[in-house]
Amino acid sequence: MNGFDIEIHYSEKAKGTTLEVWPGNVVKVIAPVGATESELQKLVSQKTKWIIEKQRIIKDIPAWREREFVSGExxxxxxxxxxxxxxxxxxxxxxxxxxxxxxxxxxxxxxxxxxxxxxxxxxxxxxxxxxxxxxxxxxxxxxxxxxxxxxxxxxxxxxxxxxxxxxxxxxxxxxxxxxxxxxxxxxxxxxxxxxxxxxxxxxxxxxxxxxxxxxxxxxxxxxxxxxxxxxxxxxxxx
Ligand SMILES: [Zn+2]
Structure with a gap:
């Protein structure tokens, strides 16, 4: 949706839900255990404007990738x-x-x-x-x-x-x-x-x-x- 991928991470320590916008059009949702996917989807859609603004700031930052250490890389x-x-x-x-x-x-x-x-x-x-x-x-x-x-x-x-x-x-x-x-x-x-x-x-x-x-x-x-x-x-x- 909206040009970004949502990654949900459940955390025992999380008290509330936090959103992080990362290069490569990824939005990380850190949520307390037990939060339902539909709740989180709703939260993300309420925050769309904020996400798009963050994405604009970081748009030319390359997405992190794991290196393989092989010729040509x-x-x-x-x-x-x-x-x-x-x-x-x-x-x-x-x-x-x-x-x-x-x-x-x-x-x-x-x-x-x-x-x-x-x-x-x-x-x-x-x-x-x-x-x-x-x-x-x-x-x-x-x-x-x-x-x-x-x-x-x-x-x-x-x-x-x-x-x-x-x-x-x-x-x-x-x-x-x-x-x-x-x-x-x-x-x-x-x-x-x-x-x-x-x-x-x-x-x-x-x-x-x-x-x-x-x-x-x-x-x-x-x-x-x-x-x-x-x-x-x-x-x-x-
Ligand atoms: Zn300093």
Whole structure:
């Protein structure tokens, strides 16, 4: 109906029903156990206007999909798609033109085992590339505000893009490398601004503004992006 798919999730913990609009024309309905389908359908139809407005905001955000780590698959880096090529060989993943070339020593492994090796190699590449590019951008935004970070590091985050500690350490989710470039820049500028204002006050947004982000639209839309690599020990992708 209305150009979206409804996914109903029953939850023991849910007190009321909540709706979430996700990229790929999906509306997630989180409902308490016992809610009937017709009740939920009715609720969704009452909220149609709100759903359509949310869909408009996120319309060009790609739907999340599970990666298979096979040749021909595409991976995003700062808004561009790179094609994966798995070859027989030794060494680490390299990026060449619009390709990510991943050598695997034993090409005749079971598909699943091979995919795991490709994933690990690719993740090592993303981490190193992310740290390199993050450092360069932190420097740029720090110069703009005439401030220094105590340290810059990357981390496996499940559900956040970055953070700033009271002592001035900036920590980033390395998977921001898969975001479009302006989102990548936004995350970095946002955390650098926290070096001066460790809150989301008016003053914080004034600083963000002076770094070139004149409103918080990217901040809002960023909530609809997810990690492209599901981390091994996380509950993601269920
Ligand atoms: Zn913040």
């Amino acid at each position: 595409s991976f995003p880096i700062l808004g561009r798609e790179y094609r994966l090529k798995v070859i027989e060989g030794f060494g680490e993943t390299v990026q060449k033109d619009d390709r990510l070339i991943v050598p695997v020593a034993q090409i005749d492994l079971e598909e699943e085992d091979k995919a795991e090796l490709v994933k690990l190699s690719l993740m090592r590449w993303y981490r190193a590339e992310a740290l390199f590019r993050i450092n360069a951008r932190v420097e740029t935004y720090c110069e703009k505000l005439n401030i220094n970070a105590q340290s810059v590091s990357i981390k496996d985050y499940e559900a956040r893009w970055g953070s700033c500690t009271p002592s001035g350490d900036l920590i980033f989710n390395w998977q921001i490398l898969s975001l479009p470039r302006e989102y990548f820049d936004y995350v970095i500028a946002h955390e650098v601004c926290h070096l001066m204002e460790l809150n989301h006050s008016k003053e914080f947004y004034r600083l963000l503004n002076s770094s070139g982000f004149d409103n918080d639209e990217i901040g809002t839309r960023l909530k609809y992006y997810r990690n492209i690599f599901v981390l091994a020990d996380s509950g993601e992708g269920q």
